[in-house]
Amino acid sequence: MLKQKLKPYCYSENGSLKEIIVCSPAKHNVLGPEVSAVGFAKEFIAEKAYEQHCQMKMKLKDFGCIVHDLSTEVSSSLWDRLVNRIFIRDVGAAFGERMLLGASDNELRQPDFYFSQTFLKEFLDKSDIHLAPSSSSLEFGDFLIINPDCVLINTGHRSKNRLELANFLFAIGIEEVGFVSLPKTIESLHLDVVCNILGKDIFVAASFLRFSAVSIFKSSSVSYEPEYSTIDSFIGRHGFSVYWLPNKEYLLDYTNFINLNKQTVLISDETAAYYQELFPHIEFIGTEVNQLQHGAGSIRCLTMPFVREDD
Ligand SMILES: NC(=[NH2+])NCCC[C@H](N)C(=O)O
Numbered sequence: 001m002l003k004q005k006l007k008p009y010c011y012s013e014n015g016s017l018k019e020i021i022v023c024s025p026a027k028h029n030v031l032g033p034e035v036s037a038v039g040f041a042k043e044f045i046a047e048k049a050y051e052q053h054c055q056m057k058m059k060l061k062d063f064g065c066i067v068h069d070l071s072t073e074v075s076s077s078l079w080d081r082l083v084n085r086i087f088i089r090d091v092g093a094a095f096g097e098r099m100l101l102g103a104s105d106n107e108l109r110q111p112d113f114y115f116s117q118t119f120l121k122e123f124l125d126k127s128d129i130h131l132a133p134s135s136s137s138l139e140f141g142d143f144l145i146i147n148p149d150c151v152l153i154n155t156g157h158r159s160k161n162r163l164e165l166a167n168f169l170f171a172i173g174i175e176e177v178g179f180v181s182l183p184k185t186i187e188s189l190h191l192d193v194v195c196n197i198l199g200k201d202i203f204v205a206a207s208f209l210r211f212s213a214v215s216i217f218k219s220s221s222v223s224y225e226p227e228y229s230t231i232d233s234f235i236g237r238h239g240f241s242v243y244w245l246p247n248k249e250y251l252l253d254y255t256n257f258i259n260l261n262k263q264t265v266l267i268s269d270e271t272a273a274y275y276q277e278l279f280p281h282i283e284f285i286g287t288e289v290n291q292l293q294h295g296a297g298s299i300r301c302l303t304m305p306f307v308r309e310d311d
Helices: 046-062 110-123 162-171 207-211 231-237 269-278
Strands: 017-022 066-069 092-095 098-101 129-131 143-147 150-154 176-180 195-198 202-205 213-218 227-230 241-244 258-261 264-268 283-287 304-308
Touching (some): 017 046, 017 258, 046 264, 046 283, 162 176, 207 231, 227 231, 264 269
Parallel strands (some): 017 066, 098 129, 202 241, 264 283
Antiparallel strands (some): 017 304, 092 098, 143 150, 176 213, 195 202, 213 227
């Protein structure tokens, strides 16, 4: 049980990770027709998923990170049935010295958002909490920090209403918001299943993103007309170089990792060797997540960075 208030601090996707929030799986298998009913990709065996979740937490702790698991902080019989509660990433994000709380317009996810956010509100100062506008929806798997002044967001599926989202983010000091719109499939359910920041200055991306336009909204612009750009020039302008991933249907193992710092990445066992060979200057720590991935998300979706050092 947490005793003291939590203080968010996070300005990047790759600053040294000091504190993180996770949520262990509910102890229910998801079988047969239950799979599509809960928005999973495959049958889910709870015991195996639980073991893999413990292994992932262990690796985070071994890195020196404080891990808060909120699964035991809520007591409700419904909470123990919410198999999507593991995807804590979507619920909110520490950004700067604030906690941004999302809103899901997917009825399946609303209850786990409700319970997780109730917990977060209890352990945060009220003044540190900023709620996404009620006219929009925002799931943070769609939210990628490019730098303290700029973020990239996927809209059109789980996150909606570009203008409201841009104004919400401008109000907390962000200067530039890039929006993309991914196909509405389970293989691109959120932004973080098709791209991610890797290490200090690499941006790994699904090859189809070459064809996506980034609509850029700037706080300095007086008109509401966005500027348009390719993803590589948008990302390049902010100092990242794009690495196009192999042209595969489902890239979850390749994109849904978490940077522990600029030289260390926690990644699925399945892709650790592939990346290690490509980027020898980065250390890839593998962890087994295949069972957890049956829920249609992986390491990034299963983690909510709370404190990252600027380095
Ligand atoms: N950040 C993510 N990619 N989250 C994945 C969430 C998957 C979950 N089954 C859902 O339907 O919402």
